Structure formats: C-alpha cells, structure tokens
Amino acid sequence: MICLHHVCKRFAQGDEAIEALKDVSLEIAQGECVVLRGASGSGKSTLLSLIAGLAQPSSGEIRVLDREISKLPEHLSALFRRAHIGFIFQKFHLIPGLNVEENVIAPLIPANLPLHVLHEKARIKMEALHIDSKAKRDVKRLSGGEQQRVAIARALINDPVLILADEPTANLDAKLSAELIEHLYMLKQSGVTLLIATHDPLFFDLDFVDRIVELKNGRIV
Amino acid sequence: MSLTPEIIALLLLDAVFLLFGGIAFVLSAGIAWRWRSNETTELQYALHRRSYLVSVIINYIFMLKIPLFAFFIYTCDKLSAIITGAMCASGVVNSVDFGLYLTLFKIVNLYVFGFWLLLNDADMNDEKLPFTRLKFILFILFFIPLCVEIGLEIGFFTSLNVSKIVSCCGTLFSASSTSSISLLFSVDEKIWMMIFYGCFALSVAAYASRSPLASVVSNLLLALFALIALILFFSPYVYELPTHHCPFCLLQKEYFYVGYLLYALLFSGTFYAAAGGVLDLVQKRYTKRFYRLSLFFNTVYVIGISLYPLSYYLRNGVWL
Numbered sequence: 001m002i003c004l005h006h007v008c009k010r011f012a013q014g015d016e017a018i019e020a021l022k023d024v025s026l027e028i029a030q031g032e033c034v035v036l037r038g039a040s041g042s043g044k045s046t047l048l049s050l051i052a053g054l055a056q057p058s059s060g061e062i063r064v065l066d067r068e069i070s071k072l073p074e075h076l077s078a079l080f081r082r083a084h085i086g087f088i089f090q091k092f093h094l095i096p097g098l099n100v101e102e103n104v105i106a107p108l109i110p111a112n113l114p115l116h117v118l119h120e121k122a123r124i125k126m127e128a129l130h131i132d133s134k135a136k137r138d139v140k141r142l143s144g145g146e147q148q149r150v151a152i153a154r155a156l157i158n159d160p161v162l163i164l165a166d167e168p169t170a171n172l173d174a175k176l177s178a179e180l181i182e183h184l185y186m187l188k189q190s191g192v193t194l195l196i197a198t199h200d201p202l203f204f205d206l207d208f209v210d211r212i213v214e215l216k217n218g219r220i221v
Numbered sequence: 222m223s224l225t226p227e228i229i230a231l232l233l234l235d236a237v238f239l240l241f242g243g244i245a246f247v248l249s250a251g252i253a254w255r256w257r258s259n260e261t262t263e264l265q266y267a268l269h270r271r272s273y274l275v276s277v278i279i280n281y282i283f284m285l286k287i288p289l290f291a292f293f294i295y296t297c298d299k300l301s302a303i304i305t306g307a308m309c310a311s312g313v314v315n316s317v318d319f320g321l322y323l324t325l326f327k328i329v330n331l332y333v334f335g336f337w338l339l340l341n342d343a344d345m346n347d348e349k350l351p352f353t354r355l356k357f358i359l360f361i362l363f364f365i366p367l368c369v370e371i372g373l374e375i376g377f378f379t380s381l382n383v384s385k386i387v388s389c390c391g392t393l394f395s396a397s398s399t400s401s402i403s404l405l406f407s408v409d410e411k412i413w414m415m416i417f418y419g420c421f422a423l424s425v426a427a428y429a430s431r432s433p434l435a436s437v438v439s440n441l442l443l444a445l446f447a448l449i450a451l452i453l454f455f456s457p458y459v460y461e462l463p464t465h466h467c468p469f470c471l472l473q474k475e476y477f478y479v480g481y482l483l484y485a486l487l488f489s490g491t492f493y494a495a496a497g498g499v500l501d502l503v504q505k506r507y508t509k510r511f512y513r514l515s516l517f518f519n520t521v522y523v524i525g526i527s528l529y530p531l532s533y534y535l536r537n538g539v540w541l
C-alpha cells in the first residue's frame with residue numbers, strides 16, 4: 001500500500017539546511033492502522049505530506065498504491081489524492097464562508113460530477129457523522145468537535161482507500177477525541193488503511209492500531 | 222524603419238522570447254544531459270522541479286508564437302497604409318527580399334512549435350514522464366529556428382522603407398511576377414484544384430486507415446496544395462475578380478476577415494494530423510482525438526472554400 005525507500009527531506013532556512021527526514025524506510029500494508037508517534041518537530045507532518053504527494057522528497061522513493069507518488073507532476077498527484085487519499089488536518093482547514101455541505105463536497109468539485117450525485121454523496125457522509133442536521137450552517141458557527149466531523153466527512157467524500165490524519169485530536173477535548181477514535185475504528189473495519197500522526201497517548205493503547213512507529217529527529221527509531 | 226505600436230509590441234516580445242528562451246535553452250541542456258528517470262537521487266528531484274519550470278517557460282513562448290503569427294500578418298496588413306504601392310500585407314511582406322521566406326518560415330515554425338506543445342502535453346500527462354529528455358533535446362534544436370525567426374523578424378522590420386515604392390499584390394501574385402510564384406501559374410489552375418481535392422481525399426483515406434504515417438504525409442501535402450489552390454484557383458472566387466490571386470487580401474475587412482478563419486481551419490486541421498501523427502509514431506500508439514479534430518477542421522475548410530466557386534457558379538452560370 002505505502003512503501004518508503006530511503007526517504008530524505010531537507011528544507012532550506014536561510015543559508016542553513018534543516019533535515020526534517022533522514023533515510024526513512026517504511027512499509028504499510030493495505031488495511032493496516034499505523035500510528036506515527038513523535039514529539040513536535042520530529043517529522044511526522046512532513047512524512048504525511050510526502051505520502052500524500054503534497055511535497056516532494058529531497059531524495060528517496062515513495063510508492064502509494066504501487067504508484068511512484070514522489071515523482072508525479074503536481075496536477076497528476078492532485079488527481080491521485082482526489083481519487084485515493086483522504087487527509088484529516090490538525091486545524092481542520094475548512095473553508096470559511098461555505099456551509100457544512102459545501103465544505104464536504106469541495107474535494108469533488110473538480111471531478112465535474114452531477115450536482116445531485118455530489119449532494120447524495122455528501123448526505124451519506126454527513127449522516128454517518130451526525131452532522132446532516134447542520135448541512136446548511138456556516139462552518140465558522142460550529143463547535144470544534146463539529147468542525148472536526150466536517151473535516152472527516154470531507155476526507156471521506158471520495159471514498160478513499162487511505163486516510164492520513166495529522167494530529168486529529170489536538171484540538172478536541174476527551175469526549176470528542178473518543179468520538180473521533182470511534183469513527184477511525186469504523187473506517188479501519190471497512191478496510192481503509194489508516195496512518196495517524198500523533199503524540200496523543202490515547203492512540204497508543206488502542207486495540208485496532210496494528211503498529212506504532214516512532215519518529216525522532218527525522219529518523220525511525 | 223518605422224516604429225508603429227504593433228512593431229514595438231512584436232520587437233519587445235521578441236526580446237522577451239530571446240531572454241527567456243535563452244535561459245530555457247541553458248537549463249534544457251542541463252536537464253537533457255543529466256535526466257535519469259529511474260533514479261531517486263537529490264539531483265533527479267531537483268531536475269524534476271526544474272524541468273517543470275522550464276517546460277512552463279517554453280510552453281508560454283511557443284503558445285504565444287501561434288497567435289503572434291496572425292498578429293504579424295495583421296501588422297503587415299496595417300503597414301500597407303503607409304508603404305507606397307502596397308495594397309495589403311502582401312506588398313509589405315514582399316517589400317523586403319526575404320519577407321516571403323520569413324512568412325513561410327513562420328508557417329513551418331507553427332507546426333514545429335505546435336509539435337513541441339503536443340509532446341509536452343503528452344509528457345506532463347503521463348506519470349512516468351516518458352518524453353522529458355526528448356522534449357528538452359528537441360527544444361535545444363528548436364531554439365535555432367526560434368532565434369532565426371526572431372532575427373529575420375527584427376531584420377524585416379528594420380529593413381522596411383516607407384519611402385520605397387513596392388509592387389501591389391495584383392502584380393506579385395500573377396504569371397508576370399518576377400518571383401518563383403509565377404512558375405505556379407504555368408500549370409492550369411484546375412489541375413491545382415484537383416490535386417487539392419485529391420489530397421483531401423487522401424487525408425480522409427488516411428483517417429479511415431488509422432495510419433499515423435499516412436495522416437502525416439497526406440496532411441502535409443494537403444497544407445501545401447491547399448495554399449497553392451487557394452492562390453491559383455479559389456481566391457479569384459472570393460474576390461470575384463478573375464485576375465486577383467492574392468492570399469493576403471482575404472485577411473482584410475472588405476472580405477470580412479475571412480482569411481483568418483480559413484487559415485486557422487487549414488493550419489489547425491493539417492497540424493493536428495501531421496504533428497499528432499508524428500507524436501503517435503514516437504509513442505507507438507493511435508490517438509483518435511488528433512485525427513478527429515483534423516478531419517473536422519479540414520472538412521469545414523474544404524466545404525467553406527468550395528462554397529465560393531459554387532455560389533459564384535450558381536449566381537452567374539459560369540466559372541471564372
């Protein structure tokens with residue numbers, strides 16, 4: 001499903017080069033749930049963005065679903081993401097000014113699907129996450145937990161086979177975190193591959209987590 | 222040399238193309254030399270990002286060169302108002318020794334640059350980027366005609382002399398012309414007309430046979446003979462004047478700028494099959510879209526241009 005081979009990522013900061021990832025090799029099988037553990041700045045988010053094709057490694061190879069995503073041109077990696085990957089961000093990144101339904105539909109707008117199909121897909125996802133009653137509400141007027149559920153619905157709208165979650169509970173209280181974990185569990189049950197970057201201890205003892213990978217200073221330890 | 226706003230615009234764009242084309246040329250050489258598609262080293266990722274930037278630069282240069290050809294002709298047409306003796310772009314083009322060759326060279330370059338655009342498109346839409354090295358090698362080669370064209374264009378505009386009396390198109394496109402064009406008039410125009418329709422039939426047959434090579438050959442022939450037939454046979458029907466054969470007057474307001482439409486149809490039609498065919502030969506595949514577009518544009522062109530003599534005959538009962 002995911003195969004990283006000697007991946008390095010360097011960022012330039014002035015004259016200095018910061019090595020965010022150092023020779024990372026990792027394999028994740030289909031349907032697996034892997035937690036990526038590490039302190040802030042250990043390279044978790046960088047790794048997720050490389051796997052999603054949002055950034056390119058400095059060297060090394062990244063294959064997702066047998067496609068070399070690290071070398072895809074930008075427009076093709078966007079198409080690939082839209083077809084196969086759902087991304088849950090720490091800060092939700094919902095589009096202000098749009099309502100819940102419009103935010104959920106957003107990733108599929110470039111796909112040119114008929115409007116009724118988009119609405120139907122959004123309705124199914126919103127119902128599953130219990131936000132269908134707030135479909136027409138502006139996302140700015142939702143609570144943190146509701147915003148997180150909108151972000152999950154948006155990540156699931158394209159029925160992805162891979163979910164990448166970056167610190168998904170960072171902005172949630174204990175009750176909402178438990179709800180989120182329940183949703184992730186259901187996704188895992190349906191065969192979706194999960195890669196969760198977090199330093200929240202809640203994730204470390206979960207039954208459905210197959211593996212915990214620890215990152216320290218850009219290296220897997 | 223007279224500096225009209227159109228000439229200034231063209232010369233400024235030439236300078237921009239030379240500058241950015243020069244940068245792209247240097248970077249292309251580096252990419253073509255060091256590109257290894259199967260490696261995942263730091264250098265290859267750097268080349269990958271650079272290749273995207275260079276492709277965008279070249280893409281914009283070549284894409285702009287296509288409408289600028291029409292703008293060049295429009296500029297020449299406009300200059301005819303200030304050059305003594307010139308009645309249309311033809312007089313202006315022929316007022317400089319190499320003017321006609323520059324125009325023909327620009328037409329050839331339309332196909333060459335257009336081919337690069339198709340190749341780039343095929344490369345960028347394949348995740349394996351199969352033509353990256355080839356397209357940069359080709360750009361290194363195509364940079365030469367680009368520079369030659371720009372050099373000739375600068376030379377052309379600097380050689381224009383408004384005080385020199387030039388011949389009008391009626392003289393230039395006639396059997397009495399001193400140029401090699403007069404040779405075309407030694408063959409009966411109906412023969413050119415038949416060759417033109419024959420080439421169109423060949424291009425349709427090539428489409429039916431799904432052969433890229435046949436499409437390339439037949440469409441290049443069609444482009445050539447369509448231009449000759451337009452000058453020798455069809456243009457008198459557009460002007461409704463038996464002795465007027467100018468291919469440039471079609472671009473004037475008196476004829477509703479129909480020339481722009483006719484040339485756009487002809488060049489688009491023959492380009493898609495010729496350049497698309499070459500690309501298919503390189504890729505060893507058959508891209509139906511190119512040939513469909515070609516057939517559509519060619520057919521509309523043939524119907525459009527044929528309507529002129531037909532309507533003339535129906536209205537007057539005679540052929541010119």
